[in-house]
Amino acid sequence: MVNKILEVKGLKQYFGSTKQPTKAVDGISFDVYEGETLGLVGESGCGKSTTGRSIIRLYDITEGEILFKGQNIHASKSKQELKQFNREMQMIFQDPYASLNPRMTAGEVIGESFKIHGLYKNKAERKKKIGELLEAVGLNREHATRYAHEFSGGQRQRIGIARALSLNPSFIIADEPISALDVSIQAQVVNLLKELQKERNLTYLFIAHDLSMVKYISDRIAVMHRGRIVELGPADEIYNKPVHPYTKSLLSAVPLPDPMSERQRQRIPYNHEETTEECISYEVSPNHFVFGSQSQIARWK
Numbered sequence: 001m002v003n004k005i006l007e008v009k010g011l012k013q014y015f016g017s018t019k020q021p022t023k024a025v026d027g028i029s030f031d032v033y034e035g036e037t038l039g040l041v042g043e044s045g046c047g048k049s050t051t052g053r054s055i056i057r058l059y060d061i062t063e064g065e066i067l068f069k070g071q072n073i074h075a076s077k078s079k080q081e082l083k084q085f086n087r088e089m090q091m092i093f094q095d096p097y098a099s100l101n102p103r104m105t106a107g108e109v110i111g112e113s114f115k116i117h118g119l120y121k122n123k124a125e126r127k128k129k130i131g132e133l134l135e136a137v138g139l140n141r142e143h144a145t146r147y148a149h150e151f152s153g154g155q156r157q158r159i160g161i162a163r164a165l166s167l168n169p170s171f172i173i174a175d176e177p178i179s180a181l182d183v184s185i186q187a188q189v190v191n192l193l194k195e196l197q198k199e200r201n202l203t204y205l206f207i208a209h210d211l212s213m214v215k216y217i218s219d220r221i222a223v224m225h226r227g228r229i230v231e232l233g234p235a236d237e238i239y240n241k242p243v244h245p246y247t248k249s250l251l252s253a254v255p256l257p258d259p260m261s262e263r264q265r266q267r268i269p270y271n272h273e274e275t276t277e278e279c280i281s282y283e284v285s286p287n288h289f290v291f292g293s294q295s296q297i298a299r300w301k
Helices: 048-055 079-088 106-117 123-136 141-145 153-165 183-200 211-217 235-240 245-252 259-264 294-300
Strands: 004-015 022-033 037-041 063-068 089-092 171-175 203-208 220-225 228-234 280-285 288-292
Touching: 004 048, 004 203, 022 048, 022 203, 022 228, 037 048, 037 211, 048 063, 048 171, 048 203, 079 089, 079 106, 089 153, 106 123, 106 141, 106 153, 123 141, 123 153, 153 183, 183 203, 183 211, 203 211, 211 235, 220 235, 220 245, 228 235, 228 245, 228 280, 280 294, 288 294
Parallel strands: 037 203, 037 220, 089 171, 171 203
Antiparallel strands: 004 022, 004 063, 220 228, 228 288, 280 288
8 A cells, every 4th residue: 555645635825815816726636645756737827836835835825734744734833843844845946047046056055954954064974965966966076066157957957956855855846847958958857856766765746837748757647727636647547548628638739759740730729618517526537537517527538
């Protein structure tokens, strides 16, 4: 039996006034299991990044419950408990240019968490650990003395990954970690994440809008639209047997590497369908859930 590492129950994240709030995340529920990668996909503005930031406590949630290893992470906690939570869960940010302090060397960026958490107080020990982390992400120990502007985009993202690994977390939220990188570099970073997952028994929530890359790294995929998860299931099932029209539309937009196939590719437009019936998540096949009304699901299937 695989343990649940994360349980999200009825998460709502609203911004703006209480009378007319912007519903960035509107009542979503999902679980993440130990050792897996859950891909969270959808177009820009659908609430993917907000979901990730709410989980890691960068936002105070409007409503709902988030359990990490069985503990409610938004319940009031002592300073010690919060420190422990921050060690267990880390984030890789989208923009490798903005997420690194330009006044700090790569070694200082990675080693900052050691100071905060009181780890490796001996300078030589800290230097050794920073070197090991740099090598783990495919960089050299000598890179520790360089500043952010001296690295390429892919190298900066590797430093961001090393920083996320510095506290030996069990769960990492990767918030569009490859969207700002060249295509050739994207594959390298994704392969690195997969290798690190095997070596360190990591669990990922991988947020992205590039469906081809998400399929490659994810065990399960959640498709998000207008603040809701409209389809959730095993990666192969989502790709080969999509049910929700929005998922079909997203998949039809994925470019194909073969020019002949690309020329014949049919794009499926998506028109949002309002309904007065109650909409819930239906299990259309084992572990494959689709959000909609009963009549919509019957029609889509």
